[in-house]
Amino acid sequence: MTTELRVLEPAEFDHWYARLELAFGGVAEAPEERALWQELTEHGRSLGVWDGDECVGTAGAFTFRLSVPGGAAVPAAGVTMVSVAATHRRRGVLRSMMRRQLDDVRSWGEPLAVLTASEPAIYGRFGYGIATQQLHARIDTARVSLAVPQGTDDVRLRFAEPGAPGVRDACEAVYARLVPGRPGMLVRRPGWERLPVLDPESARKGSSPLQCVLAERDGEVVGYARYFNRPEWDESGAKGTIALRDLEALDPAAYAALWRMLFDIDLTSAVETYNRPVDDAWQHLVSDIRRCQVGVRDSLHVRLVDVGAALEARTYQAPVDVVFEVQDAFCPWNEGRWRLTGDAKGASCERTADPADLSLSVRELGAAYLGGASLTSLAAAGRVRELRQGALAEAALGFSSTVAPWLPHGF
Numbered sequence: 152m153t154t155e156l157r158v159l160e161p162a163e164f165d166h167w168y169a170r171l172e173l174a175f176g177g178v179a180e181a182p183e184e185r186a187l188w189q190e191l192t193e194h195g196r197s198l199g200v201w202d203g204d205e206c207v208g209t210a211g212a213f214t215f216r217l218s219v220p221g222g223a224a225v226p227a228a229g230v231t232m233v234s235v236a237a238t239h240r241r242r243g244v245l246r247s248m249m250r251r252q253l254d255d256v257r258s259w260g261e262p263l264a265v266l267t268a269s270e271p272a273i274y275g276r277f278g279y280g281i282a283t284q285q286l287h288a289r290i291d292t293a294r295v296s297l298a299v300p301q302g303t304d305d306v307r308l309r310f311a312e313p314g315a316p317g318v319r320d321a322c323e324a325v326y327a328r329l330v331p332g333r334p335g336m337l338v339r340r341p342g343w344e345r346l347p348v349l350d351p352e353s354a355r356k357g358s359s360p361l362q363c364v365l366a367e368r369d370g371e372v373v374g375y376a377r378y379f380n381r382p383e384w385d386e387s388g389a390k391g392t393i394a395l396r397d398l399e400a401l402d403p404a405a406y407a408a409l410w411r412m413l414f415d416i417d418l419t420s421a422v423e424t425y426n427r428p429v430d431d432a433w434q435h436l437v438s439d440i441r442r443c444q445v446g447v448r449d450s451l452h453v454r455l456v457d458v459g460a461a462l463e464a465r466t467y468q469a470p471v472d473v474v475f476e477v478q479d480a481f482c483p484w485n486e487g488r489w490r491l492t493g494d495a496k497g498a499s500c501e502r503t504a505d506p507a508d509l510s511l512s513v514r515e516l517g518a519a520y521l522g523g524a525s526l527t528s529l530a531a532a533g534r535v536r537e538l539r540q541g542a543l544a545e546a547a548l549g550f551s552s553t554v555a556p557w558l559p560h561g562f
């Protein structure tokens with residue numbers, strides 16, 4: 152098989168994207184969704200593999216900034232739109248794209264690559280670790296009540312048109328204020344504010360159009376909820392479902408007011424969520440957590456492309472001074488020993504010849520990077536080895552995060 156891997160030209164986009172859709176099942180996206188992705192695609196950072204005139208491999212990389220413990224927004228390549236034609240699978244096309252892409256990301260000076268995977272088994276071999284999880288739930292709101300904090304009744308709620316520029320901007324401003332406080336969130340660049348209000352009619356399948364409720368205090372927007380209402384009736388009565396897309400709030404009262412509103416919507420008996428942080432606070436407000444059917448799945452996979460720069464870019468919950476022995480067969484420039492010293496104010500990470508305290512692969516560093524997976528838990532699985540007594544507890548505490556890392560939306 153002779154194929155050529157090259158950077159995508161804008162004129163090739165239609166064919167390239169059609170091949171991507173084919174690899175994902177061949178069902179064409181709604182025109183407005185496709186138009187948004189076309190606009191967001193960065194051609195100079197996207198790759199195609201060609202067999203003659205046929206595109207048989209696709210991969211893109213958005214220019215992102217990712218929040219990390221300590222609040223910094225670190226440059227990260229958002230790996231996306233990865234596909235290989237069914238006619239060319241399992242012959243190393245994906246591997247060739249991953250090779251080129253990580254070399255490119257390194258040359259662009261971005262210390263991290265991040266992605267969400269169609270299947271979690273694919274990317275570990277390329278050094279990605281599962282750094283965040285997302286919580287899903289189906290809450291039986293006919294049987295579960297909410298105990299709300301003081302001040303909830305002072306929050307004013309009102310419906311608004313989700314796509315209206317003023318409304319969308321107000322929601323974006325709330326989102327932007329929350330980014331530094333939770334690792335795993337992406338700074339949304341211009342254009343990306345359209346993603347959370349995307350609402351193609353063809354995708355609704357019996358749901359209402361996207362609804363938006365703003366929470367206000369003293370005339371200022373302090374939170375929002377966007378959701379679909381799925382009405383349903385049978386002989387026993389109405390039992391519609393509220394499918395939550397996103398909900399953000401700047402304080403506990405606004406947060407509780409929005410959740411209470413979702414729980415109380417007439418003619419519904421359930422709230423479904425698909426992507427919430429694992430430490431989402433509503434779990435402490437509900438009367439009966441067992442009737443909330445919570446579950447988790449993998450979300451953001453993180454790859455340290457430059458171990459030294461990545462570990463220096465975040466802060467550490469408690470003082471750390473440890474030497475890591477890092478294995479990284481796919482990006483060998485990361486291999487070897489690194490001394491990390493840091494605390495809540497900052498960190499430095501440099502090459503060292505000193506003996507190692509902990510031995511692990513770059514994949515475990517990726518999993519632990521945002522404070523999601525604990526190094527202790529990875530050690531219990533045999534994936535981190537402690538070579539100096541006490542180093543594991545020291546590093547695990549330092550890497551931990553007071554809030555669960557979370558990626559609020561896909562890409």
Ligand SMILES: CC(=O)SCCNC(=O)CCNC(=O)[C@H](O)C(C)(C)COP(=O)(O)OP(=O)(O)OC[C@H]1O[C@@H](n2cnc3c(N)ncnc32)[C@H](O)[C@@H]1OP(=O)(O)O
Pocket residue numbers: 174175230231232233234235236239240241242243244245246247266267268269270272273276
């Ligand atoms: C970030 C994103 O965009 S996620 C979206 C990923 N895309 C999809 O799921 C679309 C449908 N699937 C596909 O397009 C393809 O099957 C791909 C992209 C998953 C794999 O492409 P291929 O060219 O077949 O992979 P390639 O031959 O390079 O395989 C590299 C290695 O990954 C392994 N691998 C490939 N696909 C999978 C999989 N789905 N699950 C587990 N392992 C896999 C191969 O076995 C091989 O392993 P090895 O290193 O031990 O030899």
